[in-house]
Amino acid sequence: MRKIIYFMSMSVDGYIESPDKDIHWHHVDDELHHALNERLAAMGGFLHGRVVHELMAEFWPTADQDPANAGPTADFAVIWRDMPKYVYSRTLQRADWNTTVVHDVVAEEVMALKAQPGGDLALGGAGLAASFAALDLIDEYWIYVHPVLIGRGKPMFPSTDTMTDLRLAGTMAFGNGVVELRYERAEEPPAR
Known part of the structure; x- marks a missing residue:
């Protein structure tokens, strides 16, 4: 069965964007972009909310047509266009x-999507991830921690009363200071 992987960049203090929705503090260089492309190209689909999808759709469909976007940016444009995308929105009618x-995150429908053949599913966006987490649908967390403190903004993880035990599955440090942390759900909770 395919996994759902919450795939997100955050600051050291746990934010995915500043209060004014700025993400220019992300440290994405060619090395990191190549690694992200490699991971995302192996996926079977992207799961996003409407806002994330609309932001992606503003740039990626034609990004590789601009010579200024050669290299990993152009490579990702092809990955994004070709990848099946599932947009969760109550207002969007077509994309x-x-x-x-x-239109809604329904556990049975998500499980049916996971049961289909193909690569794992990359989940993006804190709000949508919170909906998936509330239904216990996230299998792994791939967190890209950027070497910056932004002080306040939108947290990667909303407050919750649920505790989820995780197991470290891997790490990678990049030359620009970004650290990849990969966690999967623990089979059994550790003794407390």
Whole structure:
């Protein structure tokens, strides 16, 4: 069965964007972009909310047509266009670029999607991830910690009363100071 992987960049203090929705503090260089492309190209689909999808759809469909975007940026444009996308939105009625609109996060429907053949599913966006987490649907967390403190903004993880035990599955440090942390759900909770 395919896994759902919450795939996100955050600051050291746990934010995914500043209060004004700025993400220019992300340290994405060619080395990191190549690594992200490699991981995402192996996925079977992207799961996003409407806001994330609309931001992606503003840039990626034609990004590789601009010579200034050569290299990993152009490579990701092809990955993004070709990848099946599932956009969770109660207001969006249709979307282009190989996209299926889904109106609600329903556990049985997500499990049916996981049961389909293909690569794992990359989940993006804190709000959508919170909905998936509330239904216990996230299998792994791939967190890219950027070497910056932004002080306040949108947290990667919303407050919750649920504790989820995780097991470290791998790490990688990049030359620009970004650290990849990969966690999977623990089979059994550690003794407390």
